[in-house]
Every structure is written in C-alpha cells, then in structure tokens.
Amino acid sequence: MSIIRQGSVGSVIVFAVLAGIATAPAYAQPMSAVSADDPEPVNTAPPAEPEESDLVDATDPEPDPEETVRPGKPGDTTNGEYCGPTQAIYTPKSKGTKYHKGVGPTNANYNGTSRTARSTFTSEVTGEVGVSVTAGLSTSVDVMIAKIEGKYDVSLSAKLTAKMGNQISVDTPPKKTTNAKYGVYRLKNTGTSYKIYSNCTTSAVKTVTSYTPMKVGWYLWES
Numbered sequence: 001m002s003i004i005r006q007g008s009v010g011s012v013i014v015f016a017v018l019a020g021i022a023t024a025p026a027y028a029q030p031m032s033a034v035s036a037d038d039p040e041p042v043n044t045a046p047p048a049e050p051e052e053s054d055l056v057d058a059t060d061p062e063p064d065p066e067e068t069v070r071p072g073k074p075g076d077t078t079n080g081e082y083c084g085p086t087q088a089i090y091t092p093k094s095k096g097t098k099y100h101k102g103v104g105p106t107n108a109n110y111n112g113t114s115r116t117a118r119s120t121f122t123s124e125v126t127g128e129v130g131v132s133v134t135a136g137l138s139t140s141v142d143v144m145i146a147k148i149e150g151k152y153d154v155s156l157s158a159k160l161t162a163k164m165g166n167q168i169s170v171d172t173p174p175k176k177t178t179n180a181k182y183g184v185y186r187l188k189n190t191g192t193s194y195k196i197y198s199n200c201t202t203s204a205v206k207t208v209t210s211y212t213p214m215k216v217g218w219y220l221w222e223s
Helices: 141-154
Strands: 002-005 015-018 087-102 106-109 117-123 126-131 159-162 169-172 176-195 206-222
Touching: 087 141, 087 206, 106 117, 117 176, 126 176, 141 176, 141 206, 159 176, 159 206, 169 176, 169 206
Parallel strands: 015 117
Antiparallel strands: 002 015, 087 176, 106 176, 117 169, 126 159, 176 206
16 A cells, blocks of 8 residues: 655655565665665666566576596597586676666655655565576576676675565655666676587587676666
8 A cells, every 4th residue: 555645845755655574685774765875876767678688587507418428548549539527618708787677566756846855665575586698508507606706706696585665765856756666686797608528529609698686675766
C-alpha cells in the first residue's frame, strides 16, 4: 500500500511502500540519505540496459567426455603430443561500466510544491540477481569471477540478494519527479575464452561479455 502526504507549501512529501522489514547490507542501510558525495547519486535518466542480445543466466559448462589421448612410450608416436588434461582458459580483456538490474517495480514521487521536498522509498520484494553472459564461456563461473577480480582489484559475487524492506531517502526538487528502483549493480566485462585439449590443439577463441554482481543498492533518477 502506498501513502502520499502533502500539506501546505513547503511541507514534506513522503512516499512510502509498506513492506516487511529486512536487514540491509552495510552499503545500503535503511533510511540512507543520498547526497552529492554518495557513490550512486541521483541520475538524469533510467538505468541503461545491456546492449547484448544473447545474454543468458550463467551456468557452468558441461564437463568434457573422458579423454583417450595419453602420453606414449619413448619412440611411440601413436598418440602424438600430450599437453595434459583439457584446460579451460578465460582471460579478462576490458572492464566496462556498472549496470543496474532491478528487482521489483519502479517507484516514483512527484513534488508539486515550490520547495524541495523529501521522498522516502521502500523496496517491496526480495529477489536474487546472478551472473549473465553471452555465449562461449568455457570455464566455470567461479573461475571467470576470480580472473576478473584479480585483474581489476574488485569484489564480485556469483549471486546477490536484494531484500524487501530496504529504504532510502532523497530530496526531490520543486516540480520534479524522483524515480527509484532497487536491485543489484553488476560490472560489465569483456574477455576471451577457449580450451586447450590434451593433444595440444585449441578450440576457437570466443569473446565473452559478462555482467557480474557487485553490490545491492538503489538507482535513482529525476524526471
């Protein structure tokens, strides 16, 4: 249920969605105010959508069938070269920007007064956001995440949960609408993935774009 209270000019307008109470992570505590110094300030447009058309929820690739190539005896060329068990290689190449994946509906509050008003938003649902990738990932998701973390010194997760009941407050300018969407910020990364087989041949090198959860939080914009 939504409640909007508006008094005389200069009074505070409050937008609240009644929901269950949940403990929020440290970086998204309930009733956290947004200021110009915050890492995720109020934006001027809705969150951008990933451009890739073939994104899917990441899953680990199926294991390769048992290999029959084994090291030959001295002078035996039957099996040719042997490079050991098949290796799945992933190399991060280009760090992109953060994209916000929403959980639940977008809330909005219009300030019809002539003065700045305070808007408070509360998340209405709980939802889990995981990794999304384009086709071609040959390694496990955990290996890909570890490679990206090591290259760019960032902290990522295979899954993060945005919980119901998280709140945020922000100033809404006169005659403006503040829009708020709760969810998970994910880091975009482009890398290459391929396999080295036991006979020392390699698969085709695939370019893989991934979106990996970084933190739970709000995306705010004015209109």
